[in-house]
Amino acid sequence: MPEPTNPEPVGAEPTTPTPASRPSTPATTPVDEVTEINPDVDIAPEDIGVPVVAEGERLLEVDTVTLRFGGVVALNEVSFHINKGEILGLIGPNGAGKTTCFNVMTGVYQPTSGVVRYLGKPLGKRHKFQITKLGIARTFQNIRLFANMTALENVLVGVDAHHTTGVVTAMFRLPKHRREEEQGRARAMELLEFMGLDGKADELARNLPYGDQRRLEIARALATSPQLLCLDEPAAGFNPAEKVKLMELIRTIRDQGYTVLLIEHDMKLVMGVTDRIVVLEFGRKIAEGSPAEIRDNPAVIAAYLGVDEEDAS
Amino acid sequence: MTTTTNVTQKKKDRPNLNERIADLPLPIKVVLWILFALFLFALPLLNIPFITTPDSDFGGVLFTVSTYVLVALGLNIVVGYAGLLDLGYVGFYAVGAYTVGVLSSQHGSLPWLWCVPVAIAVAMVSGILLGAPTLRVRGDYLAIVTLGFGEIVRLTLVNSQWLGGAQGISNIPRPPGIELFEVPSIDWSTGVPVVDLGTTTTFLKFGISDFIPYYWLALVVIALVLVFDILVKNSRVGRAWEATREDEDAAELMGVPTFRFKLLAFALGAAIGGLSGALFAGKSGFINPQSFELLLSILFLAAVVVGGQGNRWGVILGAIVVSYFPERFREFADFRVLVFGLALMLLAIFRPQGLLPPRRTLRAKRADARQHVLEEGEAGA
Numbered sequence: 085m086p087e088p089t090n091p092e093p094v095g096a097e098p099t100t101p102t103p104a105s106r107p108s109t110p111a112t113t114p115v116d117e118v119t120e121i122n123p124d125v126d127i128a129p130e131d132i133g134v135p136v137v138a139e140g141e142r143l144l145e146v147d148t149v150t151l152r153f154g155g156v157v158a159l160n161e162v163s164f165h166i167n168k169g170e171i172l173g174l175i176g177p178n179g180a181g182k183t184t185c186f187n188v189m190t191g192v193y194q195p196t197s198g199v200v201r202y203l204g205k206p207l208g209k210r211h212k213f214q215i216t217k218l219g220i221a222r223t224f225q226n227i228r229l230f231a232n233m234t235a236l237e238n239v240l241v242g243v244d245a246h247h248t249t250g251v252v253t254a255m256f257r258l259p260k261h262r263r264e265e266e267q268g269r270a271r272a273m274e275l276l277e278f279m280g281l282d283g284k285a286d287e288l289a290r291n292l293p294y295g296d297q298r299r300l301e302i303a304r305a306l307a308t309s310p311q312l313l314c315l316d317e318p319a320a321g322f323n324p325a326e327k328v329k330l331m332e333l334i335r336t337i338r339d340q341g342y343t344v345l346l347i348e349h350d351m352k353l354v355m356g357v358t359d360r361i362v363v364l365e366f367g368r369k370i371a372e373g374s375p376a377e378i379r380d381n382p383a384v385i386a387a388y389l390g391v392d393e394e395d396a397s
Numbered sequence: 398m399t400t401t402t403n404v405t406q407k408k409k410d411r412p413n414l415n416e417r418i419a420d421l422p423l424p425i426k427v428v429l430w431i432l433f434a435l436f437l438f439a440l441p442l443l444n445i446p447f448i449t450t451p452d453s454d455f456g457g458v459l460f461t462v463s464t465y466v467l468v469a470l471g472l473n474i475v476v477g478y479a480g481l482l483d484l485g486y487v488g489f490y491a492v493g494a495y496t497v498g499v500l501s502s503q504h505g506s507l508p509w510l511w512c513v514p515v516a517i518a519v520a521m522v523s524g525i526l527l528g529a530p531t532l533r534v535r536g537d538y539l540a541i542v543t544l545g546f547g548e549i550v551r552l553t554l555v556n557s558q559w560l561g562g563a564q565g566i567s568n569i570p571r572p573p574g575i576e577l578f579e580v581p582s583i584d585w586s587t588g589v590p591v592v593d594l595g596t597t598t599t600f601l602k603f604g605i606s607d608f609i610p611y612y613w614l615a616l617v618v619i620a621l622v623l624v625f626d627i628l629v630k631n632s633r634v635g636r637a638w639e640a641t642r643e644d645e646d647a648a649e650l651m652g653v654p655t656f657r658f659k660l661l662a663f664a665l666g667a668a669i670g671g672l673s674g675a676l677f678a679g680k681s682g683f684i685n686p687q688s689f690e691l692l693l694s695i696l697f698l699a700a701v702v703v704g705g706q707g708n709r710w711g712v713i714l715g716a717i718v719v720s721y722f723p724e725r726f727r728e729f730a731d732f733r734v735l736v737f738g739l740a741l742m743l744l745a746i747f748r749p750q751g752l753l754p755p756r757r758t759l760r761a762k763r764a765d766a767r768q769h770v771l772e773e774g775e776a777g778a
């Protein structure tokens with residue numbers, strides 16, 4: 085049997101957002117509904133049985149990865165790596181191949197050539213869910229929550245990634261089911277509280293305001309206890325104040341023990357929060373370095389020239 | 398501004414029937430459930446005017462309704478929970494019935510009760526065999542493949558002499574019974590209910606003229622399947638199904654082995670379909686390919702969609718609507734099919750989510766209303 089063909093590439097910018105994932109309200113949330121996050125809640129990743137590398141060591145390595153879609157070369161011999169405990173920025177103009185890069189790292193696409201190594205081993209032809217279980221989680225540029233499930237249920241699905249309850253265990257309410265439900269619910273509620281969403285645990289995802297939906301996506305990804313958290317333009321559609329808040333949140337997430345790969349094409353924003361930055365343009369890596377180095381890099385300036393600030397943010 | 402808010406506030410504060418039942422203390426809830434169950438068991442004996450079908454044996458009708466309910470519960474797992482469109486569900490129903498027929502009459506003489514677990518297992522295996530290659534493809538293809546499956550099963554039955562061909566299989570044994578006591582019925586012929594000791598049902602005799610015991614058996618099976626449904630749905634398994642239905646790619650990327658869970662839904666749905674088929678075979682004592690027409694698949698699906706896919710109580714209601722009304726209005730002969738079709742169309746237009754949409758839709762509506770009030774309020778302020 086042929087492998088399934090994806091009718092719609094995961095994470096690719098949709099021409100029209102699906103009605104289910106479109107927020108029912110515009111980004112303008114009533115003032116009294118703005119959600120404050122609770123950075124003190126302990127949301128450290130749980131032990132998921134993968135080897136934990138030491139701080140500063142290589143967690144993931146993209147090694148000369150090329151990906152072609154017919155004639156389009158979406159990624160052209162791209163190489164970079166992510167160290168444990170850092171926030172790596174992946175930036176570049178629209179269509180540069182950032183989302184595609186995520187898709188290669190999470191098993192949505194197989195690279196045409198090159199390898200992605202995680203904890204020193206090639207990811208290979210693993211299923212997407214297996215890669216998630218290994219500790220790579222992501223959010224989506226266009227929100228893809230489980231629209232008709234509650235906020236809590238959305239996060240629970242993420243927590244369930246490491247659970248093994250099946251029909252028989254559930255049917256007879258065996259101890260494993262009880263244990264997993266109890267621990268899972270506790271962790272999911274912690275994550276919601278951390279994101280300031282605990283008051284909305286029972287709201288359907290699609291009824292949440294836009295900002296909450298974005299935060300819920302992060303909570304759901306964190307629920308899988310990833311070693312590496314990949315955020316695809318989490319600040320898209322936010323106003324400047326919200327963006328700043330989100331960057332603080334991302335730093336807090338890192339401080340709780342996660343490694344973060346952040347796609348964002350607002351240069352200024354990325355500068356403030358990342359440890360290192362990789363710049364893509366037309367599928368090629370054109371620069372890599374500290375925020376200061378990137379700011380002064382002529383190739384990067386050229387790539388972003390002509391793209392005015394409004395467009396880029 | 399204040400007026401609109403207040404009106405909606407009042408509406409929201411008044412709990413609906415569902416919430417009021419949910420708020421009752423547990424012992425009262427248990428008593429209510431027991432009373433309701435007793436009522437269901439007594440239903441064919443009460444001979445309630447208007448509800449009781451005038452033109453066909455009410456016990457038999459209730460049994461048919463029960464098999465539809467059972468089938469709808471099974472199909473709801475596939476269609477409502479996991480979001481897989483199955484147009485050939487009658488195939489599994491047939492597999493269950495024919496497994497019983499073959500083992501108990503055509504090529505063996507096993508008692509009915511022994512055949513039931515085998516029928517469930519065979520239906521489940523056929524579900525896995527059909528699902529394993531097809532569940533990798535999405536949406537429309539699955540509908541077409543399952544549609545084909547239903548027809549292939551029927552054509553195989555017609556053309557295979559080993560399976561009885563077009564004549565089918567007869568002399569299928571009945572479920573085992575014990576004749577303990579007689580249960581009287583109620584007679585309304587004088588206008589007031591009178592206990593009628595002349596017309597009784599033997600507890601528990603699975604005979605050829607009185608179908609009430611079969612209905613009782615079906616009720617017990619439905620209760621068991623319902624409990625199973627509730628337990629499995631409220632677990633990791635149910636969440637995985639729903640996540641897969643909502644967004645398969647996102648589910649997979651959140652660690653849900655979607656293929657495995659789709660196959661599981663398919664297998665469980667098939668098993669329940671097979672169980673219904675086994676019940677049907679045990680009650681009729683005779684099966685032939687005409688009992689498993691494509692139309693039946695469509696009716697099964699109609700039951701799920703009309704009732705509200707994803708809500709177990711909704712699909713039960715849908716199954717009752719789809720199977721009971723055509724029997725109740727048998728007097729209008731073929732005209733009833735027209736009315737039935739019209740009713741389905743009206744339903745599709747006015748209640749596209751089904752008669753009893755899943756809780757999620759109701760909750761969403763309520764939240765939408767609240768949001769609406771918020772916005773209105775702001776505009777007014």
Ligand SMILES: Nc1ncnc2c1ncn2[C@@H]1O[C@H](COP(=O)(O)OP(=O)(O)O)[C@@H](O)[C@H]1O
Nearest residue numbers: 093096097153156158178179180181182183184
């Ligand atoms: N499934 C696909 N089929 C064909 N082309 C694709 C597909 N996914 C992405 N692309 C192309 O790859 C390029 C990079 O896209 P993307 O990774 O989404 O860019 P961005 O950096 O904005 O996230 C674009 O030219 C896009 O059209």
Ligand SMILES: [Mg+2]
Nearest residue numbers: 097182183225
């Ligand atoms: Mg992108």
